[in-house]
Amino acid sequence: MRKFILLFQCQDQKGIVARISDFIFKHGGNIVTADQYSTDPEGGYFFMRVEFILNKEQQNKDSLSEEFSPIAREFSGQWKIIDKSQTLRMGIFVSEDGHCLLDLLYLYMSGELDVKIPFVLSNSEKPRKLLTQHNIPFHYIPANKENRREAELLSYALDSTDFLVLARYMLVLSPEFLLKYNKDIINIHHGFLPAFKGADPYGKAIKQGVKIIGATAHFVNDQLDEGPIISQEVEYVSHKDNRQALIRKGRNLEKKALADAILSYVDYRIIKHENKTIVF
C-alpha cells in the first residue's frame, strides 16, 4: 500500500477533476484527500492536490507519471506526482537563537516532521549543544556580514538537501547563492510582513508603537523579506512590553509560523503562484 500525491495546475476548464479522479480510480486508487482552488471559475487558474493510496505493488511514481502525462497535455497543465515514501532532506541554517531549531528538532524526534536532516549549519557555536541528543552533524562556519562564506554554505547544502530552512539565520543569502542552490528556501522573519522588513523588526515595532506583533514564514527570493508568504502568527502587546518581552512573545510566534510552514511544505500542500502561496 503506497501513498502518492498529485499536484496539478492549469487554466481553469471543464472536466479536470473528472479526468484526474477517473485516472486515479482506474489505477485502483483511493483518494485520501483532494483540494482544489480556482482563482476564478470564469477564466481563472486552477490548482489541485490529490493524495491517494494505491495497493498494487507494481505501480510506482514513474509508471504513474508516464500514464498521466497525456492527460496533463490535454489540459496544458503543469504537474508532479510524488511518492510519499521518499523522504525530503531538509538542511537547517541557524544563527545564535536556537528556539526555532529546538522546536523543529522536537517535531522531528516525535516523528511528526517526516524529513531527513543532513546537517545543522550555523555561524555561531551556540546551537551545537542543542544537537547533543540527536545524531545530526553540526557545521560551524564563522560567516558574518563581511564574509558570508557562501561557497562553503553551498558546498554543504547543494547536493545533500532538497530544501533549506533558515531557522533564524541572520545573514542574508546573496542572489548568487539562491541562483546556484535553486531549490526552495523557507525563512522565518520575526516581524509581521510586509511591515518591518529587514533588520531589527522588534526595534521598529517598539518605535512604531504597534499593539500587535507578528512573525512570518516565507519562501526566500532575491528581494529581502519579499518572497511568497506561507504562514503568519500574531500576538497582542502593550506599552509595557519592552524589547525583551517582545523577543519572548515573538519566539512563540516564530516557532509556530515556521513549524506550520514546514509541515505544510513537506506534505506538498503549498503551491506558489504570483508571489503568493496557496496552502491547502
Add this chain to the structure above:
Amino acid sequence: MRKFILLFQCQDQKGIVARISDFIFKHGGNIVTADQYSTDPEGGYFFMRVEFILNKEQQNKDSLSEEFSPIAREFSGQWKIIDKSQTLRMGIFVSEDGHCLLDLLYLYMSGELDVKIPFVLSNSEKPRKLLTQHNIPFHYIPANKENRREAELLSYALDSTDFLVLARYMLVLSPEFLLKYNKDIINIHHGFLPAFKGADPYGKAIKQGVKIIGATAHFVNDQLDEGPIISQEVEYVSHKDNRQALIRKGRNLEKKALADAILSYVDYRIIKHENKTIVF
C-alpha cells in the same frame, strides 16, 4: 448560467469522486469548488460538497436529481442537489439584546447574507425599533418562562421559514416545538461550550475565574446547549473584567460566531454527523 450544489455522503470507497465529477462534466458543468472529507480513508465515512455551474437552460434541480439518483444508489449514498437560485427563508427569534439581530440585518442589507427574512419575532418590544429601516414584519409575543406560547411561535414559523435563528432568544424551546418544527434551528450561546451550559454563562465564567471567554453557535437539539457546534469565538479576559465588560466583549464574539455559522449554513457548507459538524 445556473449554480447548483451537490451534497453527498456514503461509506468511503473507491471511485466516488470520479463518478460524481464525471456526472457533472457529462452535464456540461464546471466545478466551482469541491470539498471532501473522509473520517478515515480505510473504512471511514465520506462527505462531499461540490458547487458547479451549468449553462444549459433546460437543466434544473429535478432533472439533475433524477439522473444522479442511480449513481447515489450505486454507492448507497445520502445526497441532495440544491439550486442556488432558490433563496432560503430565515426566521429570527430574539429577546431583548439586539446586537446579533443588528449584525445579521447589516449582512442582509449589504446583500452578503442571501436569505429572505419572513419575520423577526421577540418576547420583548425592544427589538422593534431596530427594524424601522427594514421592510421586515416584527411580531411581539410576550412569551416567558411560565408561558412560552409555543403554539403562536410555531404558527408564525412553521410554513414561512426554512430554518430558524435564535439570535439571543432567551427561552428554551421545548422538545415538542422542535419535533413539530422539524427543521434546522441555529442558536448562539454566550459561552464556550461545553463549558458553561444553560443560564448565565458570564456569571459562571466570573465565578470560575477563566482567563478566556467564548461564544458558540450550534444547532439546537432536545438537549440544552448540546446540539452540534458550528463555530466558536474566544477572547482574553482578566480579573479586571467585570460582568459588564464580559457582556461587551462577549457581544463581539456572539455576533461573529453566529454570522459565520449562518453564512456557512445558507451556503450549504455545514454537514451534521454524529452530533458534530463538518464545515467545508
Add this chain to the structure above:
Amino acid sequence: MRKFILLFQCQDQKGIVARISDFIFKHGGNIVTADQYSTDPEGGYFFMRVEFILNKEQQNKDSLSEEFSPIAREFSGQWKIIDKSQTLRMGIFVSEDGHCLLDLLYLYMSGELDVKIPFVLSNSEKPRKLLTQHNIPFHYIPANKENRREAELLSYALDSTDFLVLARYMLVLSPEFLLKYNKDIINIHHGFLPAFKGADPYGKAIKQGVKIIGATAHFVNDQLDEGPIISQEVEYVSHKDNRQALIRKGRNLEKKALADAILSYVDYRIIKHENKTIVF
C-alpha cells in the same frame, strides 16, 4: 459622591506616587483604580492615571486643580484633573459604510459609551437611515476628493465637539483642517498599520498574499495613517478569501478596534507619548 480622574506625567523620580496618593487621601478620596508606567525606572519618563471618588459636595475640579497645582510644580509635571460627570461630545464623520457607525450607536444606546453625539456627518446619504431610531442630527455634505468642503465640516465640528471619530470616513482631512480643529481625532484604518497605509489596504493585502489581515484605530496627525496607534485587531485569512471575504472579516476587526479605542479615550485611559500611546 463624585468621580474624578487625575492624569499626571513627569520625569521619573522618587515620591511621586506617595505625594499624589497622599493628596487624594487628604481630600477624603478613595482610589478606584490607579495605573502607572515608567519608560525606565532609571531616568525614564513617568505616567500616572488615578481614578478616585470624593464624597464631599463642595469639592470640584477647579478647587482640586488649584490645590494640586503646587504638587505638580514640585515634580515639574504635566497634569489634568477631569470631572467624570462631564460628558464628552463626540462628532462622527462617516462615508458609505455604516458598520462602525452602527456599532458605536449600539454602544451609545446601551449606555456603555458615555458621550454626547452632536451630529453624524457624511459625504453620502446612505448612513442617514441608520439614525432613524436615534435622536441625532445627520448632516449630508457632498464632499469628495476634488472638493473636500472642509470649511463646512469645520463649521459643524469646531464648537460642538470635544473630539472627532472618523468611522470609515474615506476623505483625508487636510493639515489645515487639523490645525484649525486642534482637538483629538480618532480614525479607523482598515489595514494592519504600518503595513498597507493609504487607499485600498485590502487590495494590497490580496496582492501581497498575507495570511492575516488587520485593522488599526489611531489618532490622526498630519501624516497619512501615521498617527499614534491606539488599538489593533487581526484575523487569519487564506488564499480562498477574495476581496468580499476580506471586507466582511475586516468589518468585525474595524468595529472592535474602533470601539475599544473610543471606550478607552472617553475614559481618559490613553496618553500620547512620542507618537505612540500608553493605554491604561
Add this chain to the structure above:
Amino acid sequence: MRKFILLFQCQDQKGIVARISDFIFKHGGNIVTADQYSTDPEGGYFFMRVEFILNKEQQNKDSLSEEFSPIAREFSGQWKIIDKSQTLRMGIFVSEDGHCLLDLLYLYMSGELDVKIPFVLSNSEKPRKLLTQHNIPFHYIPANKENRREAELLSYALDSTDFLVLARYMLVLSPEFLLKYNKDIINIHHGFLPAFKGADPYGKAIKQGVKIIGATAHFVNDQLDEGPIISQEVEYVSHKDNRQALIRKGRNLEKKALADAILSYVDYRIIKHENKTIVF
C-alpha cells in the same frame, strides 16, 4: 541597589496607597511598577503589588518587614515583602511528553526564567536526554496509577523546592501529598478548563466536536483540575484535525500557558483569591 516586592491585601478603605507609597518613599525607594485592584470600590477587597528599588545597602527584607508591620496592622492587611535577589527553587515533575519541559529549560537557559531547578523528576526515562546539556539532576521514579510512590516524590521535593511545576505529569497527586508538601504547585492541563477536566481532554474535544481547543495553567488543589486558573490559551480546530493534529496544536498552547504562568509566578504577580487568580 536592591529590588523588593511588597504584596498587600485588605478590606478596601481610604488611604492605603498613600500609606504604602509614603512608606516606600520614606525609605528612599523608587517605585518601579505598582498594580492594584479592588473587587469593588465600595466595600470590596483590595490587592496591591509594588515593585521598588532601594539603594541603601543596610536595608533588607527583615528590617523593612519589621517597619512595615504596624502599617499593615492599621489596615488589618495580609502582606509579604520579597527580596528579589532571592531566587525561587522550582522542582519539575514530568511524564513522557517533554515539550513543556524543553520550553521551560530554554527560558531558564536564556536567563529569562530566573529560578533554580534542583531536579527534574519523571515516571519515564524519556525526558532524561532532554537534560544532557544542562546541569540539572534527573530522577526517574517509576510511579504509575497503582503505585504513585508519593513518599519518594515528597522526599525529593519537600525541602529542596519552593514550588513545583507539573509540566505534563500524568499522575494525580493525592490530597495527602498536597497537604504534606503544602506549597504552591502549578499544573498544565491540556484542555480548556472548566471543560474537559480529567483524562484525555483531546479525545473529549474530538467527541464533542468543538471548533476551538485550549490549554490551562492552574494551581493544584485537592479537586482534580479545579484549582485557581492562572492562564489559558486557545486555537481554532476543524473537523479535519484528528487526534494527532490536536496534540500538535495543543503542545504550543500548553507551552505558552505554562511558561506565562510560571513567569508571572516567579515575579510574584499572581494573587490567589476565592479560587480565582489576580494576575498583575
